[in-house]
Amino acid sequence: MFRGSPRALRALLTAAVVGLLAAVPAAAADSTVNVTGIEVKSGNLVGLIASTNGSDIDPSLDVTVAGKTYPVDAITSGTGSPVARTTIIVVDTSGSMGTSGMATVRSAVAAFLKSVPDDVRVGVVSFSGKATLDLAPTADQGKVQAAVNDLTADGETALYDGVNLAVRTLGSRGERSILLLSDGGDTASSATQATTVAALKSAKVRAEAVSFKSTDSNVSVLQSFTKAGGGSVVSAANAGSVQNAFTSAAKTLASQLSFSMPLPAGVGGAQNIKIAGKSGGKAFATTALVDFGAGVAASPTKAAADTSPITGPTEDVIKGGAPAATLPVLGVSPILGLGMGAVFVALMAMVIALSSGSFKSGRTKRVENIDRYVAATAAIGKGKSRPNAVSENLVFLGERMMEGRDSTSKTMAHISRADLPLRAGEWWVLRIVAIVVSVATFMVLFHSGVIAMLVAALIGLLVGVFAPAFILKFLSNRRGKKFEAQLPDVLTLVASSLSTGFSLPQALDAVAKDAADPAAKEFSRALAETRIGSDVSDALERMAARMDSENMRWTSMAIRIQREVGGNLAETLRTTAKTLREREELRRHVRALSAEGRLSAYILVALPIGIFLYTMKTNHDYIQLLWTTTLGIIMIVGGIISLGIGMFWMRKVVDVKV
Incomplete structure (x- = not known):
């Protein structure tokens, strides 16, 4: 128990209070300083610092990392800020705003854009019955003003949905803020006030609110937003006060100081750092949690801060090191770039190998034809590499892969009907090339992320697998339909030739010479088969099967019957041609009706x-x-x-x- 006079007791209590006050850290002014956008970028620790009450901040700062203090000089954050700065203007466009309210918003935004720094990306979100992203964050102030000028007032109020949409749009990198113009009322949101406040706290988005009066005014809601986001609420009684509030928000961005320091050696992982300095003559200290990643192995030399502006809040930055390396033109990672280069080289080599024979001169081709039948010359050339060995090996591999498949016969039938000069092995090589090119193309077009690239590769694989077969079937069907359309005229020509005294082979030869393709080529092929010993009826039936023509099958059947039992073949062919024309006329009539x-x-x-x-x-x-x-x-x-x-x-x- 203390024994002494009351005066001595008061003196002792006074000394105790003074001692306690002296023991309080120099963080009494923490609430007036806002430190945002702290991140690791290009081997430096960068961030932004500003005073929330308008006081000047001493540019001399002390940053404590892992128990060691480093002096840092802050500079005015102009257009060369190393930290991406993004703000979204969130505007209430419900019916309570009215025409005059929207005019006030347009003039206030114009004043805001005049004062905001050029490197700040500005977006626009409006909310009435639902929240809408009217403009993604951009540095083009003309687009921002145009987006605001297009806003109209109508409908209910979805305040919470609008703030949540703005928070999602801002992303998770750099210094992010929203400028909210609302009365605090909400009548149509799917979100709640609690979830919106939690979203602001979780994303660490600074919220500045301009409150105007209406029948649904609720300033406490706006205050909860600004408290969660470290901002303030400004009441706006008229158009002038709204404009002043927007201008003040722009000046807050312009007054931010940026600081940068090289990463300390041997510091990695998540670290609590302390930033101390003076604001308005009073000391302040604040802490922040920063992920240094793997850190640096040795003490780096102090370098100038990277002042190149970041293009947006969603730019990928590797924690604890430099930003993800990209190719300056395509903007893709080095691994993907090397893969694209390898695919391109492989495709070029394959194309050159497959087309090497087409670059031979006429003299070379004639010499090679002679060499094939001269054994001595073949013996001399034995052991020498042939210029098209690569293409022949690929085609041989394709032949082995296509051999024994059920689909090979159908594929070759389509190739023959389409009149394409391809073998089974060459078709297999062509499909492999199509798959590789399709996958590479889709991966280059959609390289925004790992999942997007995997989806793009899958889509490219499907396109590469199915597109060649679809194109082949389309070409074969188109040639088959053209043959069907020519057949009545061809039969009429054959009948006329027979009437003048020509034999059937001579009549077919007239078709081969006078008709248009594909009929001329197909009848020429059938005629060539008859010249090496095949029966005319058999050759025509094979042509019908090759072209998958039901009409030609009937024609060849009529010719076979006439050759076996006799009769007037010319009249039979005229009747067949007339029937085919009538069927085609009926088919077109039905097609027109349907x-x-x-x-x-x-x-x-x-x-x-x-x-x-x-x-x-x-x-x-x-x-x-x-x-x-x-x-x-x-x-x-x-x-x-x-x-x-x-x-x-x-x-x-x-x-x-x-």
Whole structure:
């Protein structure tokens, strides 16, 4: 127990209070200093610091890392800030704003853009019945003003959804802030005030709010946002005060100081750093958690801060080191660039190998033809590498791969019908080349991330596998239809030749000389078969099978019957040609009558696909519910199944056999 006079007791208590105050850290002014955007970039620790009450900050700072203090000089953060700075203007466009309110917003944004630093990227989010990203963050101030000028007031108020959309748009890198103009009321959001406050705290986004009065005013909501985001609420009673509030927000960005220091040697992983200095003559100290990654092995030499502006808040930066290396032109990683180069070299080598024979001169080809039949010359050339050995090896491998497959016969039938000079092995090599080129092309076009590249590779693989077969079938069907269209005229020409006294081979020879392709080439081939001993009827039947022509099968059957039992072949062919013309006329008539149904089918199939792609571009947050929720996945699967059934049903309805 203390024994003494009351005066001595008061003196002792006073000394104790003074001692306690002296023991308080020099962080009493922490609430007036805001440190944002601290990150590791290009071997340096960079960040931004500003005073929230307008006080000047002494540029001399002390940064303590792993128990060691480093003096750092802060500089004015002009257009060369090493930290990406992004702000999004969040505007209430509900019906309560009215025409005059929107005019005030436009003039306030114009004043904001005049004062904001050039390196700050500005975006626009509006909310009425729903939140909308009207403009992604950009350095083009003209686009920002144009986006705000296009806003109109109408509908309900989705304040919480608008703030959440702005937070998601800002990303997770650099110095990020929102400038909110609202009365604090909310009538249509799917989010809540609590989730919105949590989103601001989690993302560490600074929130500045301009409060205007209305029947739904709720300043406490705006205060909760600014408290979570380390900003302030400014009341705006008229248009002038709104403009002043926006200008003040721009000046806050302009007053930020940036600091940069080389990474300390041997420091890695997540570290709590301390930043101390003076603001308005008063000492302050604040802490922040920074991930130094792997750190640096040796003490680096002090270098100037990287003042190149970052293009946006989502730029990929490797923690604890330099930014991800990219090729200056394509903007892809070195590994992908090397892969692309290897694929390009391989494709060029394959093309050169496959086409090496086409570069031979006429003299070389004649000499090689002679060498094939001269044993002595072949013996002399024995052991020498042939110029097209690579292509022959690839084709031989393709022949081995295609041999024994059930699909090979169908493939070769399509190749023959399309009149393509390809063997089975050459077709296999062509498909491999198509797969490689397709995968490489899609990976180059969609190289935004690992998942995107994997999806692009899968899509490229599917395109490379199915596109050549689809194109081959298209070419063969097109040539087959052209042959079918020529057949009535060809039969009429044969009948006329027979009537003048020509024999059937002579009549076929007239077709080969006078008709157009593909009929001329196919009849010439059939005639060539007859000249080496094949029967005319058999040659025509093989042509019908080669062209998959039912009409030609009937024609060859009529010729065979006439040759066996006798009769007037010319009259038979004229009758056949007339029948074919009547069938073609009926088929075209039916196709004209079913044109409306086919067009309706095309529109009904393309409409949901087109709306899906359009909504993906205009309202991605809305459409992504189809693959981010269980109900959405069920709906999209059901929609695809229904679309497939509808396509099959409508095709059967309009497909009339003649």
